[in-house]
Amino acid sequence: VPAPYASVDKRIELVRSAALLLHEQGFQRTTLADVAGHAGVPLGNVYYYFKTKEALAESVILAHVDAIRARLEAWVAVHEAPGERLRRLVRAPLDNAERVIQFGCPHGSLCQELEKLGPDAPLAKAAATMLHVFIDWASEQFGELGHTDREARAYAIQLIAGIQGTMLVAHTMRSPELLSQQLRRLEKSFDEAFTPKSTRRRS
Amino acid sequence: VPAPYASVDKRIELVRSAALLLHEQGFQRTTLADVAGHAGVPLGNVYYYFKTKEALAESVILAHVDAIRARLEAWVAVHEAPGERLRRLVRAPLDNAERVIQFGCPHGSLCQELEKLGPDAPLAKAAATMLHVFIDWASEQFGELGHTDREARAYAIQLIAGIQGTMLVAHTMRSPELLSQQLRRLEKSFDEAFTPKSTRRRS
Numbered sequence: 001v002p003a004p005y006a007s008v009d010k011r012i013e014l015v016r017s018a019a020l021l022l023h024e025q026g027f028q029r030t031t032l033a034d035v036a037g038h039a040g041v042p043l044g045n046v047y048y049y050f051k052t053k054e055a056l057a058e059s060v061i062l063a064h065v066d067a068i069r070a071r072l073e074a075w076v077a078v079h080e081a082p083g084e085r086l087r088r089l090v091r092a093p094l095d096n097a098e099r100v101i102q103f104g105c106p107h108g109s110l111c112q113e114l115e116k117l118g119p120d121a122p123l124a125k126a127a128a129t130m131l132h133v134f135i136d137w138a139s140e141q142f143g144e145l146g147h148t149d150r151e152a153r154a155y156a157i158q159l160i161a162g163i164q165g166t167m168l169v170a171h172t173m174r175s176p177e178l179l180s181q182q183l184r185r186l187e188k189s190f191d192e193a194f195t196p197k198s199t200r201r202r203s
Numbered sequence: 204v205p206a207p208y209a210s211v212d213k214r215i216e217l218v219r220s221a222a223l224l225l226h227e228q229g230f231q232r233t234t235l236a237d238v239a240g241h242a243g244v245p246l247g248n249v250y251y252y253f254k255t256k257e258a259l260a261e262s263v264i265l266a267h268v269d270a271i272r273a274r275l276e277a278w279v280a281v282h283e284a285p286g287e288r289l290r291r292l293v294r295a296p297l298d299n300a301e302r303v304i305q306f307g308c309p310h311g312s313l314c315q316e317l318e319k320l321g322p323d324a325p326l327a328k329a330a331a332t333m334l335h336v337f338i339d340w341a342s343e344q345f346g347e348l349g350h351t352d353r354e355a356r357a358y359a360i361q362l363i364a365g366i367q368g369t370m371l372v373a374h375t376m377r378s379p380e381l382l383s384q385q386l387r388r389l390e391k392s393f394d395e396a397f398t399p400k401s402t403r404r405r406s
Binding site for chain 2 (some may be wrong): 025102128160161169172181
């Protein structure tokens, strides 16, 4: 049954190409024709999978969310200590440093752009879920370290904000050194928060 | 001489309107016609002042830089202690909290969008100057507190990144409470860095 297989492949390839182009050019500047060209799919065929650029962007965001979840789960599997998992999160932009410097954070820059569509725009809501997944996961890790729910969430937001801000500044300055230096500083500033406080919890 | 006066006023009004619209809608989604309509200037007249949207956006950035410089100078005039000036900087997003929640940081979101034009694009370079002005000023303040040049600059970047990241997350979550709570945490995390170390400088 070659036809359905080909269809699934094409759909995946379109979403993959769209993710790259949204990161490189942003949503507004990317056309369905750009995506078709990048994926090597005739534009006429694109409409079979995605009626609008909005629908394609929504699939890109869902793919990002899946990929983020898979990464976070892998860190949980590899690192037993929640503090180590959170340190891994802080270093994550370095896995992809060249593209972060060139185009900014693939998630954060998409949020920044799509949130301008207004709070009720489906794409704005979808984009926000990317940050929510990071924040919820980080909250869980801080919770496991013995912080109260309220404090764990505040730490999580502070950490995600720090990572996002660092990527924005390093991208704007086009400086890989700044990225690694500042992520190291951010990690250091969380040294205490990354240490289990369960032993001194009720002291 | 009413004509020249009117011209200057119109030019200023166009830049002011463009600044608002770039903040609210972003650069890509804003047309010269939008700006003309907002400023109450016939579109045909707009071309007399700005040949392209790019030229208008560059003037918006220059106006932002002037306004940022004026604000920073005012804080220097009002607060004698560099630590107080830096605390004022951290609280600055609260002066305009409603618009920050609705549209993000007027400077950071413009950087995020225009940097995608590539490192050699004039608008990308212009946008970066906005962050540079903040970082250079903050470096100066940290320097006055007794930090080495290198450390003062690292602190300055860390602070600006923290403020930018906080605005992005609070905007994405549409939460004014998150904005004020997280800025308070950010300020607290800098308590030591905001304290003059000149007395213990060579100890």
